[in-house]
Amino acid sequence: MQMSKEFAVDLGEKYNKVLKLLEDSKFDPPNEPYASKCAAKEILIDMKAKLENTSNNQFSSSSELLKIKAMLGSVYLYLGMTSIEMEELSEGENSLQNCHDTIRDFFNNPRRQLDSGDYDPIDWALNAATLSQFFMEKNGFKQARHHLAASSYIMDEYKEKLFSVSERNEEFDAKVEVFKHRSADIARCWAKYGLVLLSKSKERLLNHTDDISENCSLSADLSKMTLNPDANVSLEELQNLEFTSPKLGHYEKQITDKFVLIMQDAKLVFLNIQGWLQKAESYYTLETLASDHIEIVQDQSNMYFGLLFFEDNVDNQAKLHKRRIDLLENVIQQINPKYYLQYCRQIWFELGQIYSDILNIKCDKLREIEGRPSPHMLAKINHLTEKSIYSFTCFVESFKSDQEEEFVTQIPADFEKAVMQAYFHIGALNNKYITLNKKTQLANIEMSYKAYKKVVDYCKLNEKVIEQMPMEHNICKEMVTLLPVKMAKLAQELH
Template sequence: MTITKETYVDLQEKYDKVIKLLEEDSKLDPESEPFLSKYSARQILIGMRANLENLLRTHTTEDPLHKKLTAMLGTIHLYLGMIAIETEETSNGRKHLEKCKEVIESYHVEPEFILVTLNMYNNFGILSYQNEPEESKTYLEKAESLFAEFKRKGVSPIDIADLFKTNIDFYNTDVAVKNFEKIHTLTLYYLAQAYGALKDALRSAVYCHVTLKRQLEMCEYDPIDWALNAATLSQFFMEKNCFKQARHHLAASSFILDEYKKKLDFNQTEPTEVHNAMLETFRHRSADVARCWSKYGLILLSKSKDRLLNHTDDLNTHCSLSTDFSDLNIQFNGNLSQYDLKSLIFEKIPIEEYENQITDQFILTLPDAKKVFLNAQQWSDKAQEYYTLDSLASDFIDIVLDQTQLYLNLLFFEDEPENQAKLHKRRIKLLEHVLNNVNEQYYLQYCRQVWFELARTYADILDIKCDKLRESTDRPTPQSLSKINNLADKGILHYTNFIKSFEDKASKKLPDKFPDDVEKPVLQAYFHKAALYSKYISLDKQIQLKNTEMSLENYKFISDYCEKHPKAKELIAMEYGICKEMVTLLPIKIMKLKSA
């Protein structure tokens, strides 16, 4: 049976209608019928399937048209499967994909079939992702290997749309190749998600990078999304000490955002609602990337501090930490290799200027630490231009807490006690600004963090002042003693506020047992309160007695609590040992003070 031109025209018209329904009309579907266009497309596809099955019955496998008709039928089942998945009919989706697989099984790496094949395995991967990530990975790896197999053949694929065109002698090779590469990029993206679901963060990160790189090279990306994804990926690298790759991805993110802003400014004739929305999105995501840069500086200082603490004898001999991901000894199966680890870069964009803002090496000296600190602080300030206390308080407070950690890590590299005290005071200024400007009821979780940090900071300054007092041969002045007692007051006040925040509002009593996630910090707050009471300086025996009794009361609370809840001893093993000792010793001191 000869297929008439009218038959092809009918199939092409119906295919074009399906694509319009799925890609254009579906975006305008009413909220009450969100799948209206997809259901309409499905009805057309069902009719096309019947027509193609009838045509295939009249053509043997030797017929030149058999392969083309089979590819078209496979496409119909693919689209039916995709629509079922998108309309949350997963079991139907799987049935259609299985039927697609059955139809094209013998031809999956032929030019007419390769795009259908890759799309099919990608959708199998999507379908299995939530509940069966291992199965999802298997499907996606199949798509990855078939892509490589077809690529080695050195022939051009045939685009799916061309299968339904009336003129069967002309294929748009450029479009087919572009779609072939785009489908593979999606495969890599889905593989990154599958490996993430399987808790294989390293492979997930590599696949994320390769996806971003391909998007960049093919100019197939949304600048805002791309920049945000690159910045997000940098977080993984910095947590793994891979600051070279973290910095590179952040630099690429900033470059793409800046290029996007140039286009926004160039295309602006007069403000419009659309342009203002785009500008607002840019400001929002620029602030997010600035936060990532600030986090980079914070983590670099923190990891550098840990490195020095853990390898104080001979860094070069004993320290195996590297800031380069490619130095990690990772074995990859399949298509990823050590070469991929050494080439996690974006060659096509000039980002050296962005990278040169900050080092990617571990910090050893105070001057280098200050450079990192100042850069991170500038990025925090930029983020706070968008995340303000008035409009986005939670994010603002998160940034402040990171800023206080920046100071804390810089302190490690500072040897001069007076300078350390100044850095602590700057932390206090940041934290007290938060307390003075937020509603404690609505931001209780944040206030708890701030109270604890403030108490600890006042205690740290107190230790510096006490050390200075002990080292001095001069008689302490009333002013210096008053400062020490004032620091103890404030430390105790903030630890007390932290503890009282866990009281029941009605009874004003603390729970018999604290929730697991706060049990350790609450007990530590009691421990530090007890220590602060012992640091008051007074010649008045009654005041000494009162402070000693308060110190004992706090130590005893910890001791009694741990006896009642034995597992708590493991949380504060060192503090608990000291508590038991102080509960024994302090009553003797109290008796001496009473009898004096």
């Protein structure tokens, strides 16, 4: 017996409807939070019954049975996840266990869709690109690049077929839109590969400052890693994480799969990231898909940050920081904090750090100058100080309600450390203003004292925060003791 075409088409349509309902579930009204999930669950139950009935029949080939088992496993998986999200935990657990039992005998069967041609190109490419994210987080850059290369290969092959048709209608336009959308997503996955490679390379160098070639055994290839005795995967399995049919060399050679050591290599990675993010940005515009656009701008800032570690020239470091400022200042001026508060908070904090980093570079250069510094240089230092304080202040004040003049007594747990660090920076920055006016000096010290005291007072009421930032807390306590003496001395001189 063979699975009929009508049966497969019916299941495919139901599956797509389930995905659409689950995607739309985030828009369900508060009084019916599970409306879409309930509808999706009903369809899944119907699919389950049909597949279970079909799996009991005899098929002409083992591949037919494998398809049925794979589809049934997917249905059980979605049933389990949906039930758990609807707080039906016992039912969800049973469905997930059924998923495990259904596919258990096929765990070690090789991922052969490319050879059979039985796959949707867009879904396959997106799944391969998504899987690469797992590999790169485990330092498997060889495997991650290979899967991304396969993803791009399939997308290019699909593009050629898509645009070879002569009839251009609504269906064609819809397919082109999906292709552009998913191409942008895959470009973002490539960019993430480059960002993680720079980050992991930096981490590796920092952890092995002495003769890295002899003392570092960390590999960028999962098949060469040392496994723990109790590992549930073998080296043989890790060595087989490659596709045999497509020729991927053209796609793989555009970026290295080795850890970066010097600026020249880092710059090549940087240029690739830049190109991929530009491609993604052309689809995810601020006017149409603002959240994704903001995240792409943040990735652009991160690509300059990743390059910074490999740049020895302090003037060039300042220029890289300036590029980050231009990107972030531009986007934050165009978005409304009321609707994008989460992103605004991230950007305000990052801008505060960037301005502070440039300020430190300028202060170091100031100390190297023999004789009197130029007024322009002093003005630049004060300007950077002001901008950094402003950014950190925007961040902390975003946690106040409209009615509050003073700061709230309890900050959301996820932000406690960041808010206290922001106040710590504000305290330190107010001491970096350069002025000969004693009245201005006194005002700056008073602002510094207030910021440090915010940290001390909050930590008295929420002692667990001290564990997250012990050094900063100790400095704040010390400054709260010392600064009143300094303020009293200045006040006496003014009097």
